[in-house]
Amino acid sequence: MNNTITKTNFSFPNQKSVYHGKVREVYTINDDLLVMIATDRLSAFDVIMPKGIPYKGQILNQIATKFMEMTADIVPNWLVATPDPNVAVGHVCEPFKVEMVIRGYLAGHAAREYQAGKRVLCGVTLAEGLKENDKLPEPIITPSTKEEIGLHDVDISREDILSRGIVSEEDYLVLEKYTRALYARGTEIAAKRGLILVDTKYEFGKTKDGQIVLIDEIHTPDSSRYFYAEGYQERQAKGEAQKQLSKEFVRQWLISKGFQGKEGQQVPEMTDEYINSVSERYIELYQQIIGEPFVKADVSNINERIEKNVLSFLSK
Structure with missing residues:
Protein backbone atom coordinates (compact mmCIF):
# COMPACT_ATOMS: atom_id res chain seq x y z
CA MET A 1 0.00 0.00 0.00
CA ASN A 2 2.12 2.87 -1.29
CA ASN A 3 -0.48 5.51 -0.40
CA THR A 4 0.18 5.19 3.33
CA ILE A 5 2.70 6.70 5.73
CA THR A 6 4.21 4.14 8.10
CA LYS A 7 7.55 5.75 8.98
CA THR A 8 9.06 9.21 8.85
CA ASN A 9 12.64 10.42 8.92
CA PHE A 10 12.42 14.20 8.74
CA SER A 11 15.08 16.69 9.73
CA PHE A 12 13.34 19.93 10.60
CA PRO A 13 15.11 23.22 11.47
CA ASN A 14 16.15 23.35 15.16
CA GLN A 15 15.07 19.72 15.63
CA LYS A 16 16.35 18.35 18.93
CA SER A 17 15.04 14.79 18.93
CA VAL A 18 12.45 12.41 17.50
CA TYR A 19 10.38 9.77 19.28
CA HIS A 20 8.73 6.92 17.36
CA GLY A 21 5.59 5.75 19.18
CA LYS A 22 3.17 2.99 18.25
CA VAL A 23 1.24 5.21 15.87
CA ARG A 24 2.60 8.74 16.25
CA GLU A 25 6.07 10.15 15.63
CA VAL A 26 7.02 13.17 17.69
CA TYR A 27 9.67 15.71 16.67
CA THR A 28 10.92 18.15 19.31
CA ILE A 29 11.75 21.62 17.99
CA ASN A 30 13.87 24.04 20.04
CA ASP A 31 12.75 22.35 23.30
CA ASP A 32 9.54 24.37 22.92
CA LEU A 33 7.34 22.74 20.27
CA LEU A 34 6.36 19.18 19.45
CA VAL A 35 5.50 18.23 15.88
CA MET A 36 3.32 15.13 16.21
CA ILE A 37 2.77 13.14 13.01
CA ALA A 38 -0.08 10.63 12.97
CA THR A 39 1.08 7.76 10.77
CA ASP A 40 -1.12 5.12 9.16
CA ARG A 41 0.32 2.40 11.39
CA LEU A 42 -2.21 0.14 13.09
CA SER A 43 -1.52 -1.08 16.63
CA ALA A 44 -3.54 -3.82 18.35
CA PHE A 45 -2.74 -5.69 21.57
CA ASP A 46 0.29 -3.32 21.76
CA VAL A 47 1.68 -4.83 18.54
CA ILE A 48 2.23 -2.78 15.38
CA MET A 49 0.66 -4.48 12.37
CA PRO A 50 2.89 -4.99 9.32
CA LYS A 51 0.83 -2.83 6.92
CA GLY A 52 -0.51 0.70 7.13
CA ILE A 53 -4.19 1.67 6.79
CA PRO A 54 -4.91 4.33 4.15
CA TYR A 55 -6.08 7.66 5.67
CA LYS A 56 -5.97 6.32 9.24
CA GLY A 57 -3.45 8.92 10.42
CA GLN A 58 -5.44 11.77 8.91
CA ILE A 59 -8.63 10.46 10.53
CA LEU A 60 -7.08 10.11 14.00
CA ASN A 61 -5.37 13.50 13.82
CA GLN A 62 -8.47 15.33 12.66
CA ILE A 63 -10.80 13.70 15.20
CA ALA A 64 -8.35 14.41 18.05
CA THR A 65 -7.81 18.05 17.09
CA LYS A 66 -11.54 18.69 16.61
CA PHE A 67 -12.30 17.25 20.06
CA MET A 68 -9.50 19.26 21.65
CA GLU A 69 -11.10 22.39 20.22
CA MET A 70 -14.51 21.26 21.54
CA THR A 71 -13.20 20.64 25.07
CA ALA A 72 -10.67 23.48 25.47
CA ASP A 73 -13.17 25.43 27.59
CA ILE A 74 -13.17 22.73 30.30
CA VAL A 75 -9.64 21.23 30.08
CA PRO A 76 -6.51 22.99 28.76
CA ASN A 77 -4.60 21.11 26.07
CA TRP A 78 -1.19 21.12 24.40
CA LEU A 79 -2.38 22.00 20.86
CA VAL A 80 -1.02 25.04 18.99
CA ALA A 81 -1.79 24.34 15.31
CA THR A 82 -2.60 21.67 12.68
CA PRO A 83 -0.48 22.59 9.64
CA ASP A 84 -1.21 19.32 7.81
CA PRO A 85 -4.05 16.75 7.87
CA ASN A 86 -1.68 14.28 9.58
CA VAL A 87 0.11 16.76 11.84
CA ALA A 88 -0.57 18.48 15.15
CA VAL A 89 1.89 20.96 16.68
CA GLY A 90 1.82 21.65 20.39
CA HIS A 91 3.74 22.71 23.46
CA VAL A 92 6.50 20.53 24.87
CA CYS A 93 5.16 18.71 27.95
CA GLU A 94 6.46 16.17 30.44
CA LYS A 247 -10.90 -0.48 16.81
CA GLU A 248 -12.48 -3.50 18.51
CA PHE A 249 -13.47 -4.93 15.10
CA VAL A 250 -9.74 -5.28 14.32
CA ARG A 251 -9.06 -6.91 17.70
CA GLN A 252 -11.92 -9.38 17.17
CA TRP A 253 -10.62 -10.24 13.70
CA LEU A 254 -7.16 -10.89 15.14
CA ILE A 255 -8.62 -13.00 17.98
CA SER A 256 -10.57 -15.05 15.41
CA LYS A 257 -7.24 -15.70 13.68
CA GLY A 258 -5.61 -16.85 16.92
CA PHE A 259 -3.66 -13.66 17.70
CA GLN A 260 -3.79 -11.65 20.94
CA GLY A 261 -0.24 -10.30 21.03
CA LYS A 262 1.04 -13.13 23.22
CA GLU A 263 4.54 -14.53 22.99
CA GLY A 264 5.00 -16.94 20.10
CA GLN A 265 1.88 -15.82 18.23
CA GLN A 266 2.22 -14.66 14.63
CA VAL A 267 0.32 -11.70 13.21
CA PRO A 268 -2.11 -13.12 10.61
CA GLU A 269 -1.76 -11.99 7.00
CA MET A 270 -3.67 -8.81 6.21
CA THR A 271 -4.57 -8.83 2.51
CA ASP A 272 -4.94 -5.59 0.54
CA GLU A 273 -8.68 -6.30 0.43
CA TYR A 274 -8.84 -6.51 4.24
CA ILE A 275 -6.63 -3.41 4.65
CA ASN A 276 -8.97 -1.41 2.39
CA SER A 277 -12.00 -2.66 4.34
CA VAL A 278 -10.37 -1.41 7.57
CA SER A 279 -9.72 1.97 5.91
CA GLU A 280 -13.39 2.18 4.91
CA ARG A 281 -14.43 1.41 8.50
CA TYR A 282 -12.20 4.18 9.82
CA ILE A 283 -13.77 6.64 7.36
CA GLU A 284 -17.21 5.51 8.55
CA LEU A 285 -16.07 6.06 12.14
CA TYR A 286 -14.90 9.59 11.33
CA GLN A 287 -18.13 10.58 9.62
CA GLN A 288 -20.31 9.17 12.37
CA ILE A 289 -18.27 10.62 15.25
CA ILE A 290 -17.68 14.07 13.72
CA GLY A 291 -20.96 14.33 11.81
CA GLU A 292 -19.29 15.64 8.65
CA PRO A 293 -18.15 14.03 5.36
CA PHE A 294 -14.52 12.89 5.36
CA VAL A 295 -12.37 14.76 2.83
CA LYS A 296 -9.43 12.65 1.71
CA ALA A 297 -6.12 14.49 1.60
CA ASP A 298 -3.77 14.15 -1.37
CA VAL A 299 -1.78 10.95 -0.73
CA SER A 300 0.26 10.90 -3.95
CA ASN A 301 3.34 11.76 -1.87
CA ILE A 302 2.44 12.02 1.80
CA ASN A 303 5.96 12.50 3.13
CA GLU A 304 6.64 15.37 0.76
CA ARG A 305 3.29 17.00 1.59
CA ILE A 306 3.86 16.76 5.34
CA GLU A 307 7.42 18.09 5.14
CA LYS A 308 6.34 21.06 3.01
CA ASN A 309 3.46 21.99 5.34
CA VAL A 310 5.50 21.64 8.55
CA LEU A 311 8.41 23.66 7.13
CA SER A 312 5.96 26.37 6.08
CA PHE A 313 4.50 26.51 9.60
CA LEU A 314 7.90 26.54 11.33
CA SER A 315 9.16 29.33 9.07
CA LYS A 316 6.47 31.61 10.51
Missing part, protein backbone atom coordinates in the same frame (compact mmCIF):
# COMPACT_ATOMS: atom_id res chain seq x y z
CA PRO A 95 3.98 13.28 30.09
CA PHE A 96 2.53 11.58 33.15
CA LYS A 97 3.44 7.90 33.15
CA VAL A 98 -0.18 6.75 33.40
CA GLU A 99 -3.07 6.57 30.97
CA MET A 100 -6.37 7.64 32.48
CA VAL A 101 -8.92 5.08 31.30
CA ILE A 102 -12.57 5.78 32.09
CA ARG A 103 -15.40 3.30 31.54
CA GLY A 104 -19.14 3.85 31.56
CA TYR A 105 -19.93 0.30 30.41
CA LEU A 106 -18.54 -3.20 30.98
CA ALA A 107 -16.90 -3.72 27.60
CA GLY A 108 -13.63 -4.71 25.95
CA HIS A 109 -10.74 -5.38 28.33
CA ALA A 110 -12.94 -4.85 31.41
CA ALA A 111 -15.49 -7.38 30.15
CA ARG A 112 -12.75 -9.93 29.40
CA GLU A 113 -11.35 -9.51 32.92
CA TYR A 114 -14.85 -9.78 34.42
CA GLN A 115 -15.61 -12.94 32.45
CA ALA A 116 -12.32 -14.38 33.73
CA GLY A 117 -13.71 -14.04 37.25
CA LYS A 118 -12.16 -10.75 38.38
CA ARG A 119 -14.42 -8.48 40.40
CA VAL A 120 -11.85 -5.81 41.28
CA LEU A 121 -10.39 -3.82 38.39
CA CYS A 122 -7.66 -1.28 39.18
CA GLY A 123 -8.86 -1.14 42.77
CA VAL A 124 -12.50 -0.62 41.76
CA THR A 125 -15.00 -3.26 42.90
CA LEU A 126 -17.51 -4.38 40.28
CA ALA A 127 -20.96 -5.74 41.17
CA GLU A 128 -21.94 -9.35 40.61
CA GLY A 129 -24.35 -10.28 37.84
CA LEU A 130 -23.16 -7.86 35.16
CA LYS A 131 -23.37 -8.80 31.50
CA GLU A 132 -20.96 -7.72 28.80
CA ASN A 133 -21.76 -4.18 27.60
CA ASP A 134 -24.03 -3.41 30.57
CA LYS A 135 -24.02 0.23 31.68
CA LEU A 136 -22.18 0.65 34.98
CA PRO A 137 -23.92 2.44 37.89
CA GLU A 138 -21.45 5.30 37.35
CA PRO A 139 -18.29 5.73 35.26
CA ILE A 140 -15.17 4.19 36.77
CA ILE A 141 -11.54 5.21 36.28
CA THR A 142 -9.22 2.26 35.62
CA PRO A 143 -5.72 3.65 34.95
CA SER A 144 -2.90 1.80 33.24
CA THR A 145 0.83 2.35 33.29
CA LYS A 146 2.36 3.96 30.23
CA GLU A 147 4.98 1.45 29.12
CA GLU A 148 7.76 1.64 26.55
CA ILE A 149 7.26 0.36 23.00
CA GLY A 150 6.88 -3.41 22.84
CA LEU A 151 5.60 -3.73 26.40
CA HIS A 152 1.96 -4.12 27.34
CA ASP A 153 0.41 -1.32 29.36
CA VAL A 154 -0.52 -2.69 32.80
CA ASP A 155 -3.64 -2.06 34.88
CA ILE A 156 -2.86 -0.15 38.06
CA SER A 157 -4.93 1.19 40.95
CA ARG A 158 -5.05 4.76 42.20
CA GLU A 159 -3.53 3.54 45.47
CA ASP A 160 -0.54 1.97 43.69
CA ILE A 161 0.00 5.08 41.56
CA LEU A 162 0.21 7.21 44.70
CA SER A 163 2.17 4.76 46.86
CA ARG A 164 4.78 4.24 44.13
CA GLY A 165 5.08 7.97 43.56
CA ILE A 166 4.22 7.69 39.85
CA VAL A 167 2.00 10.77 40.23
CA SER A 168 1.65 13.05 43.26
CA GLU A 169 -1.71 13.06 45.02
CA GLU A 170 -2.22 16.75 44.20
CA ASP A 171 -1.66 16.13 40.47
CA TYR A 172 -3.66 12.88 40.44
CA LEU A 173 -6.74 14.65 41.78
CA VAL A 174 -6.49 17.04 38.81
CA LEU A 175 -6.11 14.12 36.39
CA GLU A 176 -9.24 12.48 37.80
CA LYS A 177 -11.21 15.73 37.66
CA TYR A 178 -10.18 16.38 34.04
CA THR A 179 -10.86 12.75 33.06
CA ARG A 180 -14.42 12.88 34.37
CA ALA A 181 -15.07 16.30 32.79
CA LEU A 182 -13.80 15.16 29.38
CA TYR A 183 -15.80 11.93 29.50
CA ALA A 184 -18.97 13.86 30.41
CA ARG A 185 -18.42 16.26 27.48
CA GLY A 186 -17.58 13.39 25.13
CA THR A 187 -20.74 11.57 26.22
CA GLU A 188 -22.85 14.67 25.44
CA ILE A 189 -21.28 15.11 21.99
CA ALA A 190 -21.65 11.39 21.19
CA ALA A 191 -25.33 11.45 22.17
CA LYS A 192 -25.96 14.19 19.60
CA ARG A 193 -24.47 11.87 16.96
CA GLY A 194 -26.67 8.94 18.03
CA LEU A 195 -23.72 7.29 19.77
CA ILE A 196 -22.75 6.09 23.25
CA LEU A 197 -19.19 6.83 24.42
CA VAL A 198 -18.57 3.48 26.12
CA ASP A 199 -15.01 3.94 27.34
CA THR A 200 -11.96 5.97 26.46
CA LYS A 201 -8.48 6.93 27.62
CA TYR A 202 -6.77 10.26 28.12
CA GLU A 203 -3.13 11.19 28.47
CA PHE A 204 -1.90 14.26 30.26
CA GLY A 205 1.35 16.15 30.59
CA LYS A 206 2.84 19.15 32.37
CA THR A 207 4.01 22.25 30.53
CA LYS A 208 7.24 24.01 31.46
CA ASP A 209 5.29 26.41 33.65
CA GLY A 210 3.68 23.53 35.57
CA GLN A 211 0.23 23.52 33.97
CA ILE A 212 -1.44 20.12 33.56
CA VAL A 213 -2.79 19.76 30.02
CA LEU A 214 -4.41 17.15 27.82
CA ILE A 215 -1.98 15.67 25.26
CA ASP A 216 -2.05 13.05 22.48
CA GLU A 217 -5.36 11.80 21.06
CA ILE A 218 -8.88 12.19 22.41
CA HIS A 219 -12.15 10.43 21.53
CA THR A 220 -10.69 8.70 18.46
CA PRO A 221 -11.65 5.12 17.48
CA ASP A 222 -8.15 4.04 18.55
CA SER A 223 -8.54 5.43 22.07
CA SER A 224 -12.30 5.06 22.54
CA ARG A 225 -15.18 2.69 22.06
CA TYR A 226 -18.57 3.85 20.79
CA PHE A 227 -21.89 1.99 20.55
CA TYR A 228 -24.80 3.03 18.36
CA ALA A 229 -27.48 4.30 20.76
CA GLU A 230 -30.37 3.09 18.60
CA GLY A 231 -31.18 -0.49 19.54
CA TYR A 232 -28.72 -0.62 22.45
CA GLN A 233 -31.34 -1.63 25.05
CA GLU A 234 -32.95 -4.20 22.76
CA ARG A 235 -29.61 -5.84 21.95
CA GLN A 236 -28.70 -5.98 25.65
CA ALA A 237 -32.04 -7.53 26.55
CA LYS A 238 -31.56 -10.23 23.90
CA GLY A 239 -27.92 -10.82 24.80
CA GLU A 240 -26.82 -9.75 21.32
CA ALA A 241 -23.52 -8.11 20.42
CA GLN A 242 -23.65 -4.32 20.29
CA LYS A 243 -23.19 -2.43 17.05
CA GLN A 244 -20.08 -0.43 17.73
CA LEU A 245 -17.60 2.06 16.36
CA SER A 246 -14.06 1.40 17.60
